[in-house]
Amino acid sequence: MESSFAIIAEPNRRAILSLLAASEHSVGEIEHQLRMPQTSVSKHLRVLRDAGFVESRVDAQRRVYRIRPEPLMEVDEWLAPFRRFWTLHVDALERHLDRMDQEPEPRKGKKR
Amino acid sequence: MESSFAIIAEPNRRAILSLLAASEHSVGEIEHQLRMPQTSVSKHLRVLRDAGFVESRVDAQRRVYRIRPEPLMEVDEWLAPFRRFWTLHVDALERHLDRMDQEPEPRKGKKR
DNA sequence: CTCTTATATGACTTGACGGGCATATGAAGC
DNA sequence: GCTTCATATGCCCGTCAAGTCATATAAGAG
Structure with missing residues (x-):
């Protein structure tokens, strides 16, 4: 099960991830x-854990799962070259920035 | 072939999309x-076109394909609830981006 | 009109993945 | 100890999608 993209192709796994979000x-x-x-559920969690999307903590007999961000960051980064296709439209740009700018302090010169 | 996620699960299709980007x-x-x-190539383009990722223009005997952004926007929006996991840790993000800038593929999987 | 170039489609094979079921592991409680 | 609760795993099966090869369409070139 190679890529992160293949992992989130499965609807149930996306549902699990969204729940854990x-x-x-x-x-x-x-x-x-x-x-x-x-x-x-257990099988999908196994796949998600092996791919690094989640990690588990033991709580007595339960296993509590939570998100690990790295693989989704990869997907996010893959999308980067395509963002110009919708950030060129001003209204879409504003919606996008509204979501991105939750964080008050702009970092020093990265990209953009 | 339901979702946009299933479409981009295929490595060759992602390559085509990146090229067209x-x-x-x-x-x-x-x-x-x-x-x-x-x-x-033709078959993958067929899939991509049916799913709305690309559109084609006729140039004599050639078909010229270009990106259509909508399906990728969907993916981008699905990622939204997860972004807090890395925008909350700006320093980690910076470290990550710095690593990505230097080496193309530091692919690694580990647990904690 | 024929030949060649450019792209699309159809048939077939193969392999991978998810679902279901039974079962295994393992910790808690009595 | 045994039993119950919580989760994981192994096996089998159906499905579906990707690759390959052959072929079809369709538009220049000559």
Whole structure:
């Protein structure tokens, strides 16, 4: 299962990731929230962990999973060359910047 | 072939898209640049066009393909809820970008 | 009109992945 | 200890998608 892109091609895995984006969750919580079989949840979590999208913490008999950002950052970076196609439109640019500029302090000269 | 994510899961399609991100290209140009069989290029372009990632223009016997941004915008928007994981750690982001600037592929997987 | 160039399509094969089910591991509680 | 809860794993099967090869379409060139 090579690339990060292949990992997030699976709808159930995207659902799991989106759920974990809000906060960390145990396997059982994911199972009930997303209404999918436990064995399926575990398998997808295994794939996600092997690919570095999530990590787990042990809480008694439970395993609590949370997001690891690195693989999604890769995807985000792959999108970079394409952003000019929609940041050229002003309204789309503003929506995009509104999302990006949550952080108050502009960094020193990186790209852009 | 449902989602935009499934479309970009294919490495050759990502290569085609990245090539087209720079400028529009004919099928033959893509074939030569990426060194893949023409029939394969055509099939991937068919998939990309059906999914709205590209559109084609007719130039004599050639078909010139160019990017259409909408599906990639979808992907970009799906990433939005995850961005806090790296925009909250600006320093880590900077370190990451610095590494990316120097070496093209520091691909590594580890756990904590 | 024929030949060549450029691209698309169809048939077939192969391999990978997800779902389902049974089962294994493992920690808790009694 | 045994039982229950929580999660993981192994196996089988159906599906679907990518690659290959052959062929079809369609537009110049001569």
